[in-house]
Amino acid sequence: MTEAKVRTQAFFQAMVEGIQQEMERDPRVIVMGEDVGKMGGVFQSTAGLLKRFPDRVLDTPISETGIMGAALGAAASGLRPVAELMFVDFMGVCFGQIMNEIGKATYMSGGSLKLPLVITASTGGGFSDAGQHSQTLHGLFAHVPGLKVVAPSNPHDAKGLMITAIRDDNPVVYLFHKAILGLPVMSYVDVTIDDAVPAEPYAIPFGRARIVREGSDLTIVGLSQTVQKAAVAAQRLAEQGISAEVIDPRTLVPLDVDTIVASVGRTGRLLVVDEDYLNFGMSGELAALIAERLDSIRLKAPVRRLGIPGVSIPYSPALEKVVIPQVDHIVQAAAALMSLKLA
Amino acid sequence: MTTDHQMKPTAEQRLWMYETMWLIRTFEDTLAIAYFEGKLPPKIQPRLAFDLGAGPIPGEMHLAAGQEAAAVGSCAHLRREDSVWGTHRAHHFAIAKGVDLDRMAAEIFGKVTGLGRGKGGHMHLFDTNVHFACSGIVGAGIPQAVGAGLACKKLGNGAVALAEFGEGASNQGSFHEALNMAGLWKLPCVFVCQDNNYGISVNKAASTAVESIATRAAGYGMPGVRVAENDADQVFAAVGAAVARARAGDGPTLIEVKVDRFYGHFQGDPETYRPKGEVESLKKKDALKAYEARLIAEGLLDDARAKDIRARAKARVDAAIAFARQSEYPPADEAFRHVFVETTSA
Numbered sequence: 001m002t003e004a005k006v007r008t009q010a011f012f013q014a015m016v017e018g019i020q021q022e023m024e025r026d027p028r029v030i031v032m033g034e035d036v037g038k039m040g041g042v043f044q045s046t047a048g049l050l051k052r053f054p055d056r057v058l059d060t061p062i063s064e065t066g067i068m069g070a071a072l073g074a075a076a077s078g079l080r081p082v083a084e085l086m087f088v089d090f091m092g093v094c095f096g097q098i099m100n101e102i103g104k105a106t107y108m109s110g111g112s113l114k115l116p117l118v119i120t121a122s123t124g125g126g127f128s129d130a131g132q133h134s135q136t137l138h139g140l141f142a143h144v145p146g147l148k149v150v151a152p153s154n155p156h157d158a159k160g161l162m163i164t165a166i167r168d169d170n171p172v173v174y175l176f177h178k179a180i181l182g183l184p185v186m187s188y189v190d191v192t193i194d195d196a197v198p199a200e201p202y203a204i205p206f207g208r209a210r211i212v213r214e215g216s217d218l219t220i221v222g223l224s225q226t227v228q229k230a231a232v233a234a235q236r237l238a239e240q241g242i243s244a245e246v247i248d249p250r251t252l253v254p255l256d257v258d259t260i261v262a263s264v265g266r267t268g269r270l271l272v273v274d275e276d277y278l279n280f281g282m283s284g285e286l287a288a289l290i291a292e293r294l295d296s297i298r299l300k301a302p303v304r305r306l307g308i309p310g311v312s313i314p315y316s317p318a319l320e321k322v323v324i325p326q327v328d329h330i331v332q333a334a335a336a337l338m339s340l341k342l343a
Numbered sequence: 344m345t346t347d348h349q350m351k352p353t354a355e356q357r358l359w360m361y362e363t364m365w366l367i368r369t370f371e372d373t374l375a376i377a378y379f380e381g382k383l384p385p386k387i388q389p390r391l392a393f394d395l396g397a398g399p400i401p402g403e404m405h406l407a408a409g410q411e412a413a414a415v416g417s418c419a420h421l422r423r424e425d426s427v428w429g430t431h432r433a434h435h436f437a438i439a440k441g442v443d444l445d446r447m448a449a450e451i452f453g454k455v456t457g458l459g460r461g462k463g464g465h466m467h468l469f470d471t472n473v474h475f476a477c478s479g480i481v482g483a484g485i486p487q488a489v490g491a492g493l494a495c496k497k498l499g500n501g502a503v504a505l506a507e508f509g510e511g512a513s514n515q516g517s518f519h520e521a522l523n524m525a526g527l528w529k530l531p532c533v534f535v536c537q538d539n540n541y542g543i544s545v546n547k548a549a550s551t552a553v554e555s556i557a558t559r560a561a562g563y564g565m566p567g568v569r570v571a572e573n574d575a576d577q578v579f580a581a582v583g584a585a586v587a588r589a590r591a592g593d594g595p596t597l598i599e600v601k602v603d604r605f606y607g608h609f610q611g612d613p614e615t616y617r618p619k620g621e622v623e624s625l626k627k628k629d630a631l632k633a634y635e636a637r638l639i640a641e642g643l644l645d646d647a648r649a650k651d652i653r654a655r656a657k658a659r660v661d662a663a664i665a666f667a668r669q670s671e672y673p674p675a676d677e678a679f680r681h682v683f684v685e686t687t688s689a
Contacts (some may be wrong), residue, residue, distance in 0.1 A: 030497065061524060063524060066517070067519075068526050069485070069487045070489045070490030072490055072496070073486065073493070076476065076494075100483065108469065111680065112458070112470075113469050114684040145682050146683070170683040248435050336393075
């Protein structure tokens with residue numbers, strides 16, 4: 001029996017294919033946003049869609065509040081919009097529509113108003129775009145109620161989670177890290193999590209973490225690009241005799257609490273690696289999940305967190321790599337964790 | 344562009360507008376009084392003048408008495424499938440659009456039978472049956488109406504989307520972004536700006552760089568129409584032309600309507616910012632009373648019929664308030680439901 005050749009794709013191609021196949025399947029799906037049409041998205045996140053669907057891909061004015069408000073109105077009125085915020089940082093311009101309108105309308109209507117819409121946005125730093133174009137901000141979306149939050153780490157998940165996002169009858173924020181898209185203009189972490197992308201449509205359920213690598217000494221949880229960094233770090237840790245389990249939650253809302261808790265229960269150690277701000281975000285949330293379960297989990301060492309430490313992301317490469325968690329930081333933190341003891 | 348006086352309401356439409364204005368006024372005046380139940384001394388804690396969250400109607404209350412003509416003149420042209428996107432002060436449009444009055448009252452009383460099962464309250468009323476929504480954030484509904492208009496156009500269903508808001512909202516960025524998009528894409532949208540002269544406490548002259556909001560339409564490639572009097576027939580004519588234009592695929596219109604705010608920004612507002620006697624003088628030329636007098640003068644209405652209509656309005660409002668009072672509060676687990684809809688389309 002010969003194995004069929006597995007088709008591989010870059011992240012951005014897989015993501016676009018997910019949108020395209022849903023547009024083919026459902027005429028109510030439209031794409032709108034800044035530069036999503038002729039340009040195909042500044043990060044190629046909508047590449048080729050305008051040509052296939054000339055009436056359903058809209059280049060919008062640079063009006064983020066208008067775009068997000070229109071996404072709500074369109075979703076309430078029979079369409080299923082995919083609305084792109086070019087950089088996630090621009091949510092600062094329009095967070096009122098996202099937090100107070102999109103996130104709350106279903107609840108305040110007692111469940112009678114459904115909003116099938118997807119907000120897509122690029123995230124992440126590492127290329128000296130400084131504080132207004134380098135954030136990840138998934139913690140902000142996950143903090144407020146009413147938004148599902150998706151941040152894939154690899155091409156396979158990029159397509160399957162996009163399809164699920166578009167089919168969901170609720171608002172979904174779908175975040176893609178610029179430096180994992182596979183664009184020819186940005187360096188990337190040299191690791192493959194899963195780039196097998198079947199040609200046919202497939203949906204990956206929300207709320208199911210991926211165990212990227214099994215291990216027994218500690219659990220490392222990342223998201224989006226930090227999953228890739230954690231995978232590289234785990235390889236190096238293995239060379240030092242440390243067995244790290246790497247978990248990718250894939251979606252923050254809903255969160256696969258069981259998989260994370262079960263893993264930490266097995267390893268007794270947790271290191272969270274987040275490219276979002278350290279304070280009051282994903283890393284603290286995961287630490288709290290464990291702290292709240294210490295009656296059933298036996299930790300061997302304190303929880304450790306890596307994240308952006310309460311500063312804006314600086315411009316100079318010399319500084320940026322200091323604040324954004326790097327593979328070296330993960331290796332060092334994991335190794336240090338192995339020698340720590342509980343009080 | 345001036346008001347199109349060509350479009351005149353039929354006798355039936357005028358009586359509907361009159362009766363609906365009465366229904367709105369009665370609802371608002373009834374709430375205005377009921378609102379203070381349990382909120383005033385001596386029933387509340389010492390040192391409190393007023394307890395906003397207490398009583399059967401908790402929370403803030405923004406009433407639209409004096410703004411009825413804008414709502415009925417607009418909604419007279421709308422079908423069930425046309426959508427209305429309103430504000431924190433939206434009872435008048437909700438009633439004129441045909442929102443279920445019992446469930447609306449129940450929502451205001453925080454009951455499980457309410458439109459939002461007691462989770463939205465009076466600033467956040469959603470009735471998907473008649474395509475009505477409103478938001479408590481100034482200017483937020485305007486881009487949402489643009490999205491609804493976009494859906495109408497893409498789906499080709501012939502429906503229109505109407506945003507109603509105040510002159511204060513026309514200073515929000517959302518207004519300008521939304522009107523630009525609607526004008527750019529020639530969407531079937533109607534923007535009804537009601538100038539009640541106050542953005543909370545600050546009057547229009549102190550907040551707004553132009554005297555007429557309608558002139559702002561020029562910046563967005565759409566006609567701007569000013570209805571300078573608080574008059575249902577004039578609103579009917581202006582919105583009628585705009586809705587016809589929208590349905591014909593000719594794009595959006597901005598309409599500015601002069602209205603009056605008889606109550607404070609919220610109930611309990613001391614209104615120290617308002618000139619003495621202003622409300623009394625506004626009430627002397629009450630648009631509802633003036634309309635009633637005109638219909639009587641033109642022979643469409645007589646005192647007996649007017650009395651009958653007022654009685655019907657009161658009975659309808661009393662029934663809605665009774666429904667609200669008799670309804671149950673939501674059970675505790677209701678708080679945890681509907682963050683998301685519980686189904687997903689395949």
